Amino acid sequence: MHKLYLKNLYVNLNRKEILKDIYFDVKKGELVSLLGPSGCGKSTLLKTIAGLIEPNNGDILVDGEQIKGIAPEKREIVIVFQDLRLFPNMNVLENVEFGLKMKGIDKNTRKIKALDMLEKVGLAGFEKRKVFELSGGQKQRVALARAAAAEPEVLLLDEPFSSLDEGLRQKMRELVMTLQRQLKITTVMVTHDQSEALLMSDRIAVMLDGKIIQYDTPRNVYEHPSCPEVANYFGEMNYIKGIVEKETFKSPIGDFKALVIDGDYTLMFKPNHIKVINKPGEYRITALNYLGDKYNVRVEGHNINLFIIMPSDSNIKIGDLVSIEIDFSKGIFYKL
Ligand SMILES: Nc1ncnc2c1ncn2[C@@H]1O[C@H](COP(=O)(O)OP(=O)(O)OP(=O)(O)O)[C@@H](O)[C@H]1O
Ligand SMILES: [Mg+2]
Known part of the structure; x- marks a missing residue:
């Protein structure tokens, strides 16, 4: 049985x-992320x-x-807002x-x-402190403690770490994951950070323009995005x-085996499923951006x-004429 189930939900x-027409279920004890661009309705x-907000x-x-129709305070649901909303006139405890x-x-x-x-x-030891005597990260932890202490049936976190620096973010992610597992709180977390969603979630709901366009495990969302919009998000x-004709994909970069029905397609493949081969070929390297342990490379050909x-x-440089090798087994066909 689902802990939380939204059915055919519309909000104006x-x-x-x-x-628009939201269907969304969260199992007991699950941590689910809502991932999507700014303004999509998370x-x-x-x-x-x-x-x-009352749905239409x-x-x-x-x-x-x-x-x-049940009043918010009567629901066993606690929401932690991005701006935390701690009570300034009360101490931490x-x-x-x-x-x-x-x-x-x-x-x-x-x-x-x-x-x-x-x-x-x-x-521990912070209980007498006033809210204004806390750092950003400490406030965040108080907000989390306040929410979890209420022992809600469902915990809702709206971009809980967005105001923190990367080091603190990482600590807070781990804290939320530990706490969530220990207390088995059913949790829905909003984020627009894709690696955060991948790292933390049992399932990810990708939202776009008021709709959930894919809802699946992090691995499936990442490796089998249901449409280019989801793929681009990562x-x-x-x-x-x-x-595609007779199981062959015919394209400007060559013909390849494709086990899909005949028709017009876009083949999507990720930048890490294609390699530059350092032997003379028909592709020219047009850009090479050094990013520590990797290069972002752009090539042009055909x-x-x-x-x-x-x-x-x-061992590559701008202007080199090279060959490429694509791992087509990882490619995904989208019907046009
Ligand atoms: N009270 C309101 N009245 C009218 N429109 C609203 C109201 N609140 C939000 N909206 C609109 O609804 C849409 C979704 O807003 P929402 O705050 O849910 O987006 P979000 O996905 O949380 O974005 P962000 O990542 O920027 O926080 C936006 O276009 C926003 O302008
Ligand atoms: Mg928001």
């Missing part, structure tokens, strides 16, 4: 359709689940029960106790639980147009530009 804001989806159509089910207090848990129990949670997020890809990632110890 200012008469504009923001979410925060709107979280707010709708939390009850801060569709169902929101928790453990199979309709929660549409009071902040973390807040959800438990709302639930009517007695003073002693909630103090024990809150202190335990502060310890889990590495803030970096620059190569696309070659051609025709009126096609290709983007290739090569190890930076490759």
Whole structure:
């Protein structure tokens, strides 16, 4: 049974359709990411689940029960906003106790639980501090502790690490993953960082323009993107147009075996599934960007530009005429 299930969900804001026909399920204890470009509706989806926005159509089910129409504070759902929204007039302990207090848990129990949670997020000893006496990363951890302490059925995190520097981000990711697994909290996290989504999620829902266009495991989303829009989200890809006839893909860069039905296709392959071969050929290297352990390489030939990632110890330079080798087994055909 699904912990959370959204069915045929539509949301209009200012008469504009923001979410369209969303179907989305999260299993108990799962951590799922919503990944997508700015403005595609990620925060709107979280707010709708939390009850801060009423959907125009569709169902929101928790453990199979309709929660549409139930006030946000009555839902067993906690949302952590990007700007955290800690209570500035309360100290750290009071902040973390807040959800438990709302639930009517007695003073002693909630103090024990809150202190335990502060310890889990590495803030033991901080309970008397005021919010303004905390660093950005510490505030983030208080917000997380406050949310988790309330023991929600579903935890919603809206870009929880976006304001942190890379080192702290990494620590926070690990903390969320540890906490989420320890407490088995069903979690939906918004991010627009693709490596974060790949690293942390059991499943990733890729959103575009108010719709979920692919929902699958990180490996499937990355290796088998359902459409070029999803593929592009994970970096620059190569696309070659051609025709498939009798299991042969005919294209400007050559003819290759293709086990798809006849028709017009775009073949997509990733920059790491193509290699520059250092022997004279029909492709000219037009750009070479050094990125530490790799080169971003651009080659041109047969009126096609290709983007290739090569190890930076490759013996190549701009202007070289070279050959290329494509691992077609990794290519994906999209029907035109
Ligand atoms: N209260 C509102 N009234 C009208 N339109 C809104 C409202 N809130 C958001 N929108 C619009 O809805 C769309 C989706 O917004 P949303 O905040 O869900 O995007 P997002 O995917 O979270 O983007 P970001 O990554 O920038 O946070 C945007 O076009 C936005 O302008
Ligand atoms: Mg947002």
